[in-house]
Amino acid sequence: GKGHSHWSYEDLKHWSTDYSDCGGTKQSPINVDTTQAIFSPDLRPIQLSGYSLPANMQLKLKNNGHTVVLDLPETLALTGGYAQQYRAAQLHLHWGSPSGPGSEHTVNGRRFAAEIHVVHYNTKYDSFSEAMVHPDGLAVLAAFLEVGRGENQYYHEILEHLLEIQEVGQETFVPGFNIAGLLPANLKSYFHYNGSLTTPPCYQTVKWTIFNQTMLLSHHQMSMLVSTLRSPDDKLLQNNYRPVQSLHGRGVLASFQ
Numbered sequence: 001g002k003g004h005s006h007w008s009y010e011d012l013k014h015w016s017t018d019y020s021d022c023g024g025t026k027q028s029p030i031n032v033d034t035t036q037a038i039f040s041p042d043l044r045p046i047q048l049s050g051y052s053l054p055a056n057m058q059l060k061l062k063n064n065g066h067t068v069v070l071d072l073p074e075t076l077a078l079t080g081g082y083a084q085q086y087r088a089a090q091l092h093l094h095w096g097s098p099s100g101p102g103s104e105h106t107v108n109g110r111r112f113a114a115e116i117h118v119v120h121y122n123t124k125y126d127s128f129s130e131a132m133v134h135p136d137g138l139a140v141l142a143a144f145l146e147v148g149r150g151e152n153q154y155y156h157e158i159l160e161h162l163l164e165i166q167e168v169g170q171e172t173f174v175p176g177f178n179i180a181g182l183l184p185a186n187l188k189s190y191f192h193y194n195g196s197l198t199t200p201p202c203y204q205t206v207k208w209t210i211f212n213q214t215m216l217l218s219h220h221q222m223s224m225l226v227s228t229l230r231s232p233d234d235k236l237l238q239n240n241y242r243p244v245q246s247l248h249g250r251g252v253l254a255s256f257q
């Protein structure tokens with residue numbers, strides 16, 4: 001392909017010409033049809049360790065032109081729910097616009113306002129880039145964001161800094177906080193399936209966990225998220241979600257009934 005050719009959410013059909021895995025049969029995101037999900041009582045609660053970070057720790061927050069990324073220290077570990085141990089690499093968000101929702105996964109055809117992805121890599125590999133090319137290399141925790149009544153104090157830790165990184169490439173630093181607060185309190189109820197990165201190179205090396213409980217942000221917080229960051233063409237960075245992909249026969253497991 002054209003190597004590091006610049007991709008966008010506008011010309012999705014060219015993804016697979018430049019990155020062959022993007023045309024694969026184990027792609028993400030997907031629609032979760034809850035009537036087809038397979039109840040699997042052996043799926044254990046997800047356990048997070050080391051997610052509470054001291055305020056004197058500075059975390060890099062960057063507008064990379066496609067999303068807002070918070071780099072995470074490798075001390076954050078996924079210890080339950082997966083057969084092997086995974087360590088955190090980064091978290092980022094997907095969102096829509098003032099006129100529509102922008103989660104990547106959908107549930108029974110419903111698209112949620114936004115979605116958080118906490119990306120981890122399997123510690124049996126020496127680095128993230130080594131892990132990301134192996135089928136058991138990556139684990140992404142996903143949760144849906146919706147508009148509720150009050151302000152969400154954990155998302156405030158990130159959203160209050162968006163004005164500092166409006167332009168592509170801009171970075172700022174965020175004091176440490178309890179990263180677990182960005183995920184639901186209920187880590188027992190989730191969907192699980194094997195898929196891919198939802199961005200080129202679309203490697204089919206992600207074990208996805210999608211929590212059933214959604215996160216609630218205030219209306220103002222959601223409008224900050226969808227109307228602050230700019231994209232490479234200097235328009236507002238909005239609708240940064242990939243359309244849902246075919247399951248191609250894959251099953252989706254549910255840890256709950």
Ligand SMILES: NS(=O)(=O)c1c(F)c(F)c(SCCc2ccc(C(=O)O)cc2)c(F)c1NC1CCCCCCC1
Nearest residue numbers: 064066067089090092117119140196197198199200201
């Ligand atoms: N849903 S997802 O996890 O597939 C995903 C996306 F959908 C994403 F859209 C992204 S952002 C696009 C990829 C990218 C671009 C630039 C930079 C940089 O300048 O540092 C970094 C990354 C993005 F970063 C990720 N996660 C990344 C996948 C890209 C390659 C490995 C980096 C960690 C996980």
Ligand SMILES: [Zn+2]
Nearest residue numbers: 092094117198
């Ligand atoms: Zn993502």
